[in-house]
Amino acid sequence: MFRTLRRARPVAPTLPPWLAHALSAQRGPVPWSAVIRGALAGGPLLLAAMLAGRAPLGVVAAIAAMLAGINDRPGSRRTSVRRIGVPALAGAVGLLVGTYSGERLDAVPLTLVLTGLGLVAGGFSALGTVASGAGTQLLVTTAVGAGMPLPGPAWQSAPAFLAGAGWLLVLRLVLPTPGSLAGDSRLAFRFDGERAAVAAVYDAVAALLDAAGTEHAVARRAALTAALDQAQDALTGPRLRRHASSAAERRLHAQYAAALPLGEAATALAWAERPLPARAGEGPRRLAAAVRGNTPAGPLPAPSRTEPALRALDDALLHAAEAFDRGGGRDLHTRRRSFVSLVRTVLGAGGREYGLRAGLCFGASAAVAQALHHGPWHGAHQHWYWLPATAVFLVKPDLGPLASRVLCRAAGTVLGALLFAGVAAVLPRPEGLVVLVAVCGALVPVAARHFAAQTAVVTVLVLALIMVAGEPQASVSRIGETLLACAIVLVVGHLPMPGQRGGRVRTRTEAADAAAHAYLAHVLSESDDRATRWTLRREAYRTLAEARAAIALAAAELPALARHSEGADEVAAVLERLVDTTTACAVHLDDTGRLTPRHTERLAGLRSELAARRGHVALRDPAPSLAG
Missing domain, CATH: 1.20.58 (Methane Monooxygenase Hydroxylase; Chain G, domain 1)
Structure with a gap:
């Protein structure tokens, strides 16, 4: 007999982390409500402005709606006010600063101003997601205001920008989300995001209890933290319709607060590394269903009280049932950061490093763009905003590793520019361009799952807008400027900086x-x-x-x-x-x-x-x- 020799399977090569990140994409259901808002935002605004004979202002409003659409992420309506509104205000300020600086300053002083603005905006971006979005819009609109002068008084651009972002925010506050009109439609519509976020906390508690004593406990505890963070954020912010919603508001706060001792007990049980009976997670699941349906908690199965953590879980369930019925409580247990701590964050190692890189990238790209504008390629560079605006997005660490976002930006811009060149050749003008803007606005929320896809959609949208504004089709020059911005950001990203890296x-x-x-x-x-x-x-x-x-x-x-x-x-x-x-x-x-x-x-x-x-x-x- 002869032994059959089995050939070992070749081991698949492992991709470098930066390349694996560039090839990965987020998963999840299609955000249809955001798709509808995107379709109703930039396109209709542009059409209305064109009918009124103010196409340039319509372009500004549509750009603002596009940037607001990028910040239009899942969550409660109250968080969208801050997430969309604060960057929009910063964008309007940037548009004014850029427009007046571009009109009054020569190339060298303007470059210095833009570099200083990049330093400040980059440092403030270290404060969090909203601050980062505001810093990005401030720099992008400054580049647009300085490098894409529009006809008419400069002061009209800022109100047009605020109108565009405000229109998308109004759509976010007014239009219902799918499934939000079931049951008590008035309350469900008003608190759909908050209710879903609080219910997810109870589901996460149940999942952690199920995973106690298994290798999945650590991941489930991290998922509970994420759910609590999202619920806390969903309930934080301006209260909409204060007097009409006070009772429902208090009820949601009470349901969130009741989840905290449950999460504490579940974490202690997971720490003990002993499996729990299946009924331990049944109570939190019933509470999650009660939050989603806006119904009473009803009877809850009590766990055994054989050890301190189980007794704490039982007490927390009793407290939750009482809180659901009583509906009181407003404390979100959020520690407020003082002004001193905010300043320390901005001036700390992270704020300094990001500020220096943002300032250098923004200033260097603006200088190169102006040099190209005044050089022998002047005809192809009537407006020089593209290069510094591209560098702003590339320097943001929020969008992934440096090499990954540079690769995605380059690929997305090439794809988007080529698509637009082909589509623009056959579309009727200007009607076809307005339709293209509306379609791209609807695709932005879906394309946000991958930076390259988002870049491609935004590139098509912006090229359509600037053609409406009167600039000729310039897909090839936009590709060249994007690749140049990628090179600048890669070089600056690897330059040694004062102090420690990281x-x-x-x-x-x-x-x-x-x-x-x-x-x-x-x-x-x-x-x-x-x-x-x-x-x-x-x-x-x-x-x-x-x-x-x-x-x-x-x-x-x-x-x-x-x-x-x-x-x-x-x-x-x-x-x-x-x-x-x-x-x-x-x-x-x-x-x-x-x-x-x-x-x-x-x-x-x-x-x-x-x-x-x-x-x-x-x-x-x-x-x-x-x-x-």
Whole structure:
């Protein structure tokens, strides 16, 4: 007999992280409501302006609607006011600054002004998602105002821009989302985003209880943190129709607050690493259904009360049932950041590094664009805004690793420009261009799942708008300027900067470290102030999630950049275990008034491990003493 030899299967080559990121896309259902809003935004505005004989102002309004559509993300209506409105205000200011600077300053002073504006906007972008969107729109519209002068008084552009963004915001507040008119249509329509976000928290608690004692517990705990963050954001912001919605508002706040002790007990049970009976997650699932249907909680199955964490879970379920019926409570347990802390963030390592790179990229691209404008290629560069506006989007770390976003931007621009060149040759003008703007506006929310696809759609939309404004078709020159912007951002992105590299990761990790230790110190003080404890716990987990996101982004950079954040993921993992252990200690202290040797040994071990890993990333001083 002869033994059959089996040939080993070849191992598939692993893609570099930056390339894997460039090839990956987000998944999920089609956001039909955002698609409808996109179709009703820029196209109708442009058509109305053209009928009124003010096509240039219609172009400005349509650009504003497009930028607002990029910021039109899933969530509650109240969060959309801040997410769309604040960047729109910044964009209007940028348009005024750019227009008047472009009219009054020569090339060198204008470049210096744009560089300084990039420094400031980049630093403020470190404050968060809304600030980043505002900084981006400020720089983009400044480039448009300076490099694409429109006929008519300069002061008319800013109101037109605000009108375009305001129109999409009105559509976001007025139009219902699919499924929001079921049941109590008035309340469901008004609070559809908030209700879905709070229900997702209870579902996440149930999923964590199901995963207790399994390898999926860590991922489920991270999913619970994300759900709590989204619910907290969904309930934060301006109240719409204050007097009519006060009772429903209080009810939603009470349902969110009731989920906090449930999440705390579920985290403690997952920390114990013991499987739970299936009925443990049934209560939170019924509460999730009650939130979605706006119905009473009804009877809830009680878990066994054999240990402190299970007793805490049972007490939290009873409290939730009472809160659902009573409908009181408004505290979102959000720690407000002081003005001093905001300034420290802007001037910190992350804000300085991003500000320097944004300023250099914006200033250098504006200088190169103006040189091309006044050079022998003047005929092809009547307007020079494209190159600096492209550099603004490329320098944003929110959009992925540097190499990934450069590759996606280049591919998307080439595809979009070629598509527009082919379509523009056969479309009737100007009617066909208006239809094309409306179609692209509808595609923006779908294309947002991948940066290259979004770039292609936006490129087609912007080229259509500038043709309506009277500029000739210039797809080839736009491709060349985009590739030049990619080269500028790649060079600046790898330049050595003052201080340590990886400032964004270091800043996020330091914030997570400080929040974790503040939470631990409060728990070890055995304070009875649970509201403060939940606030500190939310801050600890939220900053950890932000640090994890920044670390994952930095790890996917090219090796020359990724090496500056090596070791940060291990530090974040230890901090995560420290916060989980602190939560388990809090639940145990509530029930027994003292910690077990397992709790103290775990805390001491985590402190030692954290101290051993601090050499990789500069962190704050170690945790407070565990004595007592």
